[in-house]
Amino acid sequence: MCLMRTLIQECVAGIPPLVEAAARQEGQNPRDFARAVARGHVVIPANPMRPHRISAIGNGCRVKVNVNVGTSGERCDPALEKEKAQAAITNGTDTLMDLSTGGDLEIVRKIVLSFDIPVGTVPVYEAVRRAGNAIDLSADLLFTVIREHCRQGVDFLTLHCGVNREALASLKSDPRILPVVSRGGAFHVAWMEHSGEENPLFSEFDYLLEILAEHEVVASLGDGMRPGCLQDADRHAKTVEYLNLGRLSNRALEEGVQRMVEGPGHIPFDQIGYNVRMIKELTNDAPLYLLGPLVTDIAPGYDHLVAAIGGVEACRHGADFLCMVSPSEHLALPLVGDIIEGTRAAKISAHIGDLIRGMDGFKMPRERQMADARRRLDWKEQFALSLFPDAARSIHARDGELDTCSMCGDLCAVKMMQEIFRTKK
Ligand code: SF4
Incomplete structure (x- = not known):
């Protein structure tokens, strides 16, 4: 029988450094996170034989x-x-x-x-x-x-x-x-x-x-x-x-x-x-x-x-x-x-x-920024905010560098609204 304490047992006694680091990565309170590990609601796969990036899985963590x-x-x-x-x-x-x-x-x-x-x-x-x-x-x-x-x-x-x-x-x-x-x-x-x-x-x-x-x-x-x-x-x-x-x-x-x-x-x-x-x-x-x-x-x-x-x-x-x-x-x-x-x-x-599960910040900042970038037809910003910028960039570029996209071209609703609301202002 192993006499060393397991991570779960360490979490019952305190906050091991691995758990503290994982909690910070997930934006969680380390004490609560250690409790979640101790209760088995979170796991941190990290065999001590091979140090590597941390990925905590479970309640309060990103999927x-x-x-x-x-x-x-x-x-x-x-x-x-x-x-x-x-x-x-x-x-x-x-x-x-x-x-x-x-x-x-x-x-x-x-x-x-x-x-x-x-x-x-x-x-x-x-x-x-x-x-x-x-x-x-x-x-x-x-x-x-x-x-x-x-x-x-x-x-x-x-x-x-x-x-x-x-x-x-x-x-x-x-x-x-x-x-x-x-x-x-x-x-x-x-x-x-x-x-x-x-x-x-x-x-x-x-x-x-x-x-x-x-x-x-x-x-x-x-x-x-x-x-x-x-x-x-x-x-x-x-x-x-x-x-x-x-x-x-x-x-x-x-x-x-x-x-x-x-x-x-x-x-x-x-x-x-x-x-x-x-x-x-x-x-x-x-x-x-x-x-x-x-x-x-x-x-x-x-x-x-x-x-x-x-x-x-x-x-x-x-x-x-x-x-x-x-x-x-x-x-x-x-x-x-x-x-x-x-x-x-x-x-x-x-x-x-x-x-x-509200892990992107409750107000979804990245989604909101994308909506703003779309309103401004700011393509660079849209690519930067995309989950897969290379795919977005290459599809947009296939009909040339346009200020709208080639879906509606001159009939771009977003551009039309930009102009109308700018004129009204
Ligand atoms: S061209 Fe059409 S699809 Fe493209 S951004 Fe404008 S409204 Fe959207």
Whole structure:
């Protein structure tokens, strides 16, 4: 058992420097912020093995964005993954996850860990790779890989602890069109079905917590039973997993281990609110990390927009952390262009989330400044205030340098109003 105090335990006693810095970054009172960390309402993924920029996630923080990179068996190019990670950072991601499953996993992980932001992984991917397949996985191997990732400086780990035998039974008693679409969830289901045993991440959860506490790594309690299509959203397996995650989340907090919760996949728009509120309630307001939610299944090629729409609604009800969905979701491994588009869509969603939770200053100063710049037809200022100035600048420039834009040209309503009100004055 580790004798060092965890960040949560330090926050019970005072205000650790890391928490003070994170509070200042989020514009919060450090004392209140330390209390929020101690209560598990905020997490700060910051493995002491690898100092990097801080990104606090949860109540009172700006909505954060994660971007997934990583190889597959079909496309394995570490240089491409490095370029994708850089593109994600340039476009404003707060964290990266390395989801590699192809080639030399350690090389790609080292590349991703070389960037100056928090990094997450899904250890079961590597454990299955080493075992050869999911059914030959052993608990020892899985825990060994988890330890290795912690020692290498990974800041948060997706761990599908809620995919237990009870969740598996509910999958059988209340079948879904797409039984499991989470890769990690599928590995655990395959292993449980074959071995007849319980998921070790569930049955040996306290041992898992010891490892995480020792390395100050955040548990991201994975949504292995997330629905894979709208029709599956109200089937039982997802809710059984939520209940499991609620119990495990509280147990982690008792042991002083930082944790957040993942959810909820493909969900009809009108069901997002109660799903988000249910997870928050069951997990005692743990920070919520979402992929999507995807609110339609028939827009492949544009799933970044589908997720952005779902993400805004989720933020309205309390989501804290959005995972980028790229245009190639459900179709192929993303390339650099997909990462740029996906990251930008997620950033827009997160920004709207910040406006909803009043994190842009209650009077929305940047939005107000943009309105003024538009009234003055001040293009330079408009570009400077844009979330993505390069896109705004290049679209405006494509019909030449005009004082209006080429949409209405001489018939520009803004210009007309400028002249009318100037004349009246
Ligand atoms: S030209 Fe039309 S679209 Fe462009 S700024 Fe003026 S009113 Fe707006």
